[in-house]
Every structure is written in structure tokens, then in C-alpha cells.
Amino acid sequence: MGELLRIEHLSVTFSMYRDIFSRVESKGIEDLSISLYSGEILAIVGASGSGKSLLAHAIMDLLPYNAIVRGDFYYQGEYVDGRRLERLRGTELSLIPQSITYLDPTMKVGKQVIQEQFEMDQCKSIFAKLDLAEHVISLYPFQLSGGMARRVLVSTALISNASVIVADEPTPGMSVTDAVETLQMLRQIANEGKGCILITHDLDLAIEVADRVAVMYDGRIIDIVPASNFKRGVLTHPYTNALYRALPQNDFKSYTADEVESFLRKGGNQHVGSE
């Protein structure tokens, strides 16, 4: 398995004005390191506010101007500076956004998918691959059904032929069958030798589809485990274990804030050891 993307010591801070005289810095992501290999789906799970979406946006270099990003990016083993990242965006790195609002409401779907560099024929063949009818090309985004919209969003990643695909919360609000179908599309993409980063808060689905699961808490990745470990019950980090136990189909256990704190203290950052 070739390494596609490696991020080392990533930190994201926001500088904000507390009042007119003083600025405060608030930490979003702290000293985060992660690698993505070709052919795999790496799920990033965590509660709301743990920094998952921030990570997705940091990878795509989409953070607002008041965000300060530090850290080293390597793409296929090569160091990437800020300028280069901009060039990789859309060609080597691709984002599958959450919802239809990420499409221009006034432009027909086909024209949006092909942008200015692709041909309509390419769009047609990708639509065919995704089981999308050809007439979808001339529909406006608001005319799409939920299922079509999801496929159209996936098609934007496929047409770019990017090797790293970041899917930001692709499943919320979907029925289980729809969600599974979306994730199967990701699986297919990964099986073609690409790497997918799946940002989700749905641990259950992440375990089903992903190869590795990274658990985020408070801007840090506290644990990275192979997805199979969950089912085999070999979870060394107490927080990950607790997270898994909290699922309804497992024990549906609830924990107090103090207990969570103690799990985090006991577990520390295990991701180096558990790989």
C-alpha cells in the first residue's frame, strides 16, 4: 500500500477579536498527525466540535482567513507547501460535500460537474457508472431527488480523478439504506486504488465500511485502530472502547463527564502504538 497523504503536526488556531483591543487565539486542532494509504478508507469519528470538519477543511485548504494553519503536508511522499496545495486542490485532492447546497442553484448539473476543463462525454460516462440517468445533466440542482443529488456530488470527485477524496459527513439525514449505498460508492472508489477520508460522527457506519478508524476528541486524534478491532473487541484505548459501548446496539451505556476525562487520561494518545 502506497502512502498518499501524510500530515504531520497539524495545528489550526483561530485568531479572534475579544474586544477592539485584544485578540485571542482559540485552538481548533492541536498537533495532529495522520497518514492515508491508497486503497483504504480512513474514517474520522468524533463528537460535534471535536474538529473533524475542521480537519477536512484544513486538508483542502478551505479555512477562512483568520485561521492559522501550521504543520507539514506530504503528498505521495513529497513535501507540499501552501502554494502547491492550492494546485493539488480539485486535481489530486477532492471534496465530497455534505449537501446539495454546495451546488450552484442557477447552473445545470452537467455544466457544474464538468467545470471548464472536462468534456460532457466524461460526465456522461461517470453518470452511467453511478447509475445516473443521462437527462440529469440538464437538470438544475433543486430538481434532483436526494439520491440523485448524492450521486452528483460523488461524480464531482470522480471526474477530477483525484487520488485523495475527502467525504465530509456524507450520510446525516439519510435512511440507513441510502447511507450504506453512499458508503459503498466510497468503497468502490477506494478499491480502485484511491484513498478516502470519511468524516463522520456515525461510528457504526464507519466500522462497517472503513479500514481504519481514527477517533478525534477536542482537536486531537486520540486513537487510530483497524476497523476490525471493534468487532473483535480488542480496543485498548478506554475512550474508544467507551464510545463503542455507548452505541445502542451494544450496551447503550452512558458515561459521566468525569468518567470520560479519566478515560482520556488513561488512554493518552495511542495512535502511534496501535498502528
Add this chain to the structure above:
Amino acid sequence: MKNQLITFISKQCIRLVLLLIAISMISFALLVMSPIDPIDAYFTGVAVSDEQKAIVSAYWQFDRPPVERYWHWATNMLSGNWGDSFVYKAPVLQVISDKFTSTLLLMLVSWSLSGVVGFSLGVISGIYQGKTLDRCINYFALVSVSTPVFWLGILLVMVFAVELQWFPIALSTPIGKSVEDVTWLERLHHLALPAITLSITGVSAIVLHTREKMIDCMNSNYMLFAKARGESLWVRVKRHGLRNVAIPAVTLHFASFAELFGGAVLAESVFSYPGLGSAITLAGLRGDVALLLGAAILSAIFVFLGNLIANILYIIINPEVQGGR
């Protein structure tokens, strides 16, 4: 889609008829109640006996009761007779059509100018939100929106007509030339200052509105996604920005006919531009009922048309309405 449009337009036409009836009644009532006595105004500075006044009054039917006069006017109006102007001593329709061409030219030029300039400035301002360029454009828009038309007109006359002598001070054609000899260039030369005055005051609304929409657009999810897909700033603005901002901007600009009309009246009086505006002013001061009613009806139709075009364009350009949602 087509049927929808036809029902929409026919409904609007019924509304227009009701609107015109109401406007003519209210304008007539206001004129009757106004303290200006048309006969006194007519004979300003001339010594006349009461008998003579009575003869003139009877000739123009000022001695009849108001309701009868209105009815008389309204029935004639329906048969296409807009009555005679008491001030110009000519049929109202002829006076209006003479004056309206100059006014229409003035409004058209300033309207297009403020539309193009306002939209471009608004888009640029929205893209560079918070930067110096944006702030300058914003200040300009705020200053221009708070500047009265007549004051700006006087200022421009002082600078460009009196001091620099680039443009003529007043009128729509050179003095001492017969209408047939006036060239288009001369007309435009006379038109320039009033048109610029009018467009500077009209530009602010479109700048500020476009800027606001552009900022919304720049912060939208689809712009973020376009960025994520590697589209450069200008490609993003061209592909997604202009499209999304143009729909509300065009609607707003067509709906601004009312302010344009009001502004034109003021600008014309500053530049002594012989258009409908100055005719309306004169008619108001002399109590010329027929001409004022005619002008009121015409301006109502004009503003109404602007709004109608805005609504129809909105249906035509906006795919979300077109798709029949």
C-alpha cells in the same frame, strides 16, 4: 410556463386599470383642493376684470362642479381624448409626447449608466469585502445616496459647465439653432451632465444591493465547493457569482423606475432641460389639471411597466421559478 405567464400578465393588467382609476381620482381631488387658483395663476401680472376672468373660467369649465369635471375628463379619456393643456394651449397628448422623448432619453441613458456602473462596482466591492477598495466604493455609495439630486446638479454645473466649460450649462439643444439642424452629438453633449447627475444618485442603491448579494454569494457553500474543486477566484466569480447576483440586481434595477422618474423631474429643473419634468412643474404651479392628470397617468404606466418587466424577467431568468416550483 407560458400559461402561467399569460395569467400573470392579464392579472397585472387588471391591476393597472384599477391603479389608474385610483390615481386619476386622487390626483384630481388634490388639484381641486390645492390653493392655486388656475385663473389667477393664468393672469399673473396682468390686470383683468372679473367678467373677463369669468369668461376664461367658463371657457375652460372651471366653474362646473368637480365631480362633473372629473366625469367629463374621464369619459373623454376613454375615447382617447386626453384634453387640452391650459398652460401650453395644445392637446395634452401632443405636449406630453413632445416633452417625453427628451425625458425618456435622459432616463434611459442615466438608467443604463447607473445599472452597468452600479452592478460592476457592487460585484467588485463584494468580492473584496473589507478591503480598501470595498471601503472606497462603499463610501462613494453612501455619499451618493445621501446627496440630493438638485444639489449635485448645481455642483456639477459649477465645476464642469462654469469652471471647466466642458459641458453646456443648460437646455437640451444649442441656443439659436432650429431643431432640424441639431446633431445627435450636440444632443448627447447637452444630455451628459443631467444624465450623470441622475445616474450618480441612482447608482448607490444598485451598488449596495449588489454588494450585499455578492457577499452572501462569496460566503455560500457553492462558492466554497467551487474553490475546493480548484476554480480560481475569477472563474468562480464568472461562473457562479455573476449569475446568482444578476437575478436580484436586474429585478431591483427595473423596479427603480419610480425613483428615476422623481429624480428626472428635479434634474430637469436644475438644468432647465425641457422635458416632461419641467412641464409637470409648470403645470403644477399654474393649476393645469388636464396636463397634470395626463402626466400622472403616464408616469404611473411607466413605473408600472418597470415593475412588470422586473417580475417577468424574474420568472424568465430564474431557473427555480421556471422549473415550476
